[in-house]
Amino acid sequence: MIKKIAILTSGGDSPGMNSAVRAIVNTAFKKGLEPYLVYEGYLGLTNGNFKKAEKSDVKLIGSLGGTVIYSARFPEFKKVEVRKKAIEKLKEEGIDALVTIGGDGSYIGASKLTEMGIKTIGLPGTIDNDIASTDYTIGFHTALDTIVRSIDQIRETTESHNRATIVEVMGRFCGDLAIHAAIATGAQVLSTSERKLTEEEIIKESQKARKEGNRSIIIIVSEYLYDVNALAKKIEAETNIETRATILGYPQRGGRPTAEDRILAGRMGAFAVEKLIEGETGVAVNIVNNKLTTKDIMEVVSMNRPNKDELFKQYDLIK
Numbered sequence: 001m002i003k004k005i006a007i008l009t010s011g012g013d014s015p016g017m018n019s020a021v022r023a024i025v026n027t028a029f030k031k032g033l034e035p036y037l038v039y040e041g042y043l044g045l046t047n048g049n050f051k052k053a054e055k056s057d058v059k060l061i062g063s064l065g066g067t068v069i070y071s072a073r074f075p076e077f078k079k080v081e082v083r084k085k086a087i088e089k090l091k092e093e094g095i096d097a098l099v100t101i102g103g104d105g106s107y108i109g110a111s112k113l114t115e116m117g118i119k120t121i122g123l124p125g126t127i128d129n130d131i132a133s134t135d136y137t138i139g140f141h142t143a144l145d146t147i148v149r150s151i152d153q154i155r156e157t158t159e160s161h162n163r164a165t166i167v168e169v170m171g172r173f174c175g176d177l178a179i180h181a182a183i184a185t186g187a188q189v190l191s192t193s194e195r196k197l198t199e200e201e202i203i204k205e206s207q208k209a210r211k212e213g214n215r216s217i218i219i220i221v222s223e224y225l226y227d228v229n230a231l232a233k234k235i236e237a238e239t240n241i242e243t244r245a246t247i248l249g250y251p252q253r254g255g256r257p258t259a260e261d262r263i264l265a266g267r268m269g270a271f272a273v274e275k276l277i278e279g280e281t282g283v284a285v286n287i288v289n290n291k292l293t294t295k296d297i298m299e300v301v302s303m304n305r306p307n308k309d310e311l312f313k314q315y316d317l318i319k
C-alpha cells in the first residue's frame, strides 16, 4: 500500500508537463495519498531537493509551458552510487513511489530505480514523439503547432522573395515533427532520418518544385542531418534559386500547451496514480487508439518505433 508519491520532470521540457503534474497532485490528494514535488529531475532527487506538495502549488499551472518543477539533464544518474544516494533521500522522507515525466532517457533512469526497489511509473513527456509504445507524447502537438505557425510565416516571406527556405526542426532522430509539419504546410521537400535525402536529391527536388511553378520552396529537414547554412549556399550555387536557412530551435519547446496536450497530460496523470495504487510498478503510461494503457518500461525503451512509410506516402501524394 503506497502512501507518499514523488513527482519529477526530466530531460527536455515539453508543453503539458505542468498539466500532468497538476493532475497527479490533485488525483493523489483525492485518493488520500501525500504527493511530493521533486525539483530539477534526477538531479534534485539525488540532492533531496523536494517538498511536500500543497494544493496551491498546482493551482493555475496547467496552462503554462515549461515545467514549474524544473528539469535537468543529469548524466551522473547513470552511476549506481548516485542512484543509491537518491534512494536514501526518498527513504529518509518515507516516499514509496515515483512518477517520472520525461523521455526515453528518463524512462531508463526510472527502470533502474525499479530494479533497486523503488516503485515507479513513467509518463511520456517529450516534444519528439519518439516513444514507440504510445501514439502521442505530451508536448508533441503543441510543438507541432508552433512549427506549423512558424513555417506559415516563413512561407509568406519566401513567396514574396521568390526563394527557397530550409527549415530545420527538432525531433532528435525521430522524424514525426518534420513529417507532420510537412503535411500540414505543403513543404515541397522533406528529409528526416527515416528517409534521408542526399544533398544532391534535395537540390534536384528543389529544382523540380521551381519548374512546377512554385515561387516559394519550403525544405523541411530534421536536426542533426545537415549543416543547413552550408546547404543553403550549395543549393543557391547549383540552382540559382536564392536560398535561406532557418533553424527553428528552442521556441519549439516552449509555449502554452494546446488543449490536446493538456487533456492528454491530465488523463495520463490521473491514470498513473490509479495504476500505482493498484500495485503496478516499472511501467510507462501510453495512449493507443485513445485508450490509456501501461507497458513494462524497459520493453518500451527497447521497442522499435512504428514504420512511417504510410505517412511518407501520404505526404508525397498531398504535397
Ligand SMILES: Nc1ncnc2c1ncn2[C@@H]1O[C@H](COP(=O)(O)OP(=O)(O)O)[C@@H](O)[C@H]1O
Pocket (backbone or CB within 6 Å): 010, 011, 012, 042, 043, 072, 073, 074, 075, 076, 077, 078, 079, 102, 103, 104, 105, 106, 107, 108, 109, 110, 112, 125, 126
Ligand atoms: N542509462 C541511464 N541510466 C540512468 N539514468 C539515465 C540513463 N539515461 C538517462 N538517464 C537520466 O534521465 C535524464 C534524462 O534523459 P535524456 O536522455 O537527457 O532526456 P529524455 O528523458 O527526454 O530522453 C538524464 O539526464 C539522466 O539523469
Ligand SMILES: O=P(O)(O)OC[C@H]1O[C@](O)(COP(=O)(O)O)[C@@H](O)[C@@H]1O
Pocket (backbone or CB within 6 Å): 011, 012, 013, 073, 103, 104, 125, 126, 127, 128, 170, 171, 172, 223, 253
Ligand atoms: O535542450 P538540449 O539539451 O539542447 O536538447 C535538445 C534536444 O531536446 C529535444 O528538444 C527534446 O528531447 P528530449 O525530450 O528527448 O529530451 C530534442 O528535440 C533536441 O534534440
